[in-house]
Amino acid sequence: MREQDVEILEQEICYQGFYRLERWRLRHRLFAGGMSPAIVRETIEKGDVAAVLLYDPQRDEVVMIEQFRIGARADPRGPWLLEIVAGLIEDGETPAEVARREAMEETGCMLIDLLPISTFYTSPAKTSQRTHLYLGRVDSSSAGGIHGLPHEGEDIRVVCLAAAQAVALSEQGCTDSAWPLIALLWFARHREEVRERWLAGPG
Template sequence: MSKSETVTIEILKDETLSKNWYHLRNITFRYTDAEGRTKVLKRETYDRGNGATILLYDPRRDVVVLVRQFRVPTYVNGGTGWMLETPAGLLDGDAPEDAIRREAMEETGYRVGPVRSLFKAYMSPGAVTEIVHCFAAVIDIEDRVEEGGGLASEDEDIEVVELGLDDAMAMIASGEICDGKTIMLLQWAVMNRDSLKAGASVAP
């Protein structure tokens, strides 16, 4: 029997600390470990809803489509604030596949055809409740039917960036790409590049 099967958790209090843009909560819970020892612990959790992200790959040009935008948390942590990322967004009540098609169009202007669901990931499970649904899609330059750039109504100011896959991987090594979801999806693309080029498809 694993440790997780013998530990018991009981939520004692769920207190809202802030509910402005997202929901910051202070959770008090009783934790009884595998040896029967009980502690009352407190942890803050940040609930922003679940999201989705997508790797857009053009096999004919061996190019990935990323977006560059300003991220305040990275700026106040000593960075420039400008992050290169795969297109992404919150589900906002939609199914993950529907949400990522919407976000890809809004951010990059690319109309996405068949998509492949790759995996789900908690990006910061020690503090953030969000699950990110990760997808991939093959695109062609002719699929760019709009300019992209995000929604003015959401104060988005997004630059569409097309990079060779090898160049993008080099930018991980240099630190120019340091977003977790983007790193995972680019690594997936490298591992699957031959099959993507051969079949020009992401169907399972």
């Protein structure tokens, strides 16, 4: 099925703040044939995201971040999650440009190289947002401290972990946010290959 198999009957913006809440009334083609009755769906929109797992192949170390997340406010372990660098893609920006900008803003690390991991819908039942996920090469020797933009309410702590420790945390359910989990599971599979490639190449 394709986009033309969806008939938009009505679209309404219910709320516009940091995110935009939209209500849709639509019909779509059915697998058994014909069209569905009119149904109502709501989406939360903000734009696409670039996210990057930072890795230093020389030190075999991963650079991650820890910050407060309102959605995890009731988590027994607390609402401070171990995550990877990420940011919204603004008009005129490429995902790679955002990955480079956010790496500097959130960790103080400059990207030396960037490898695409995957592009995927973040949560297609409720948003059209797509995530552009990367592995980024950095020098982690001076990584640390508190970062973020105060005017955006960011309070971000940099966390450096041995690569094997970071992978173990993902396997133990300690990185229970989607972006770091997907990135670390991919990294676990490709770590040796990537490390060999980066250590053999220039830079």
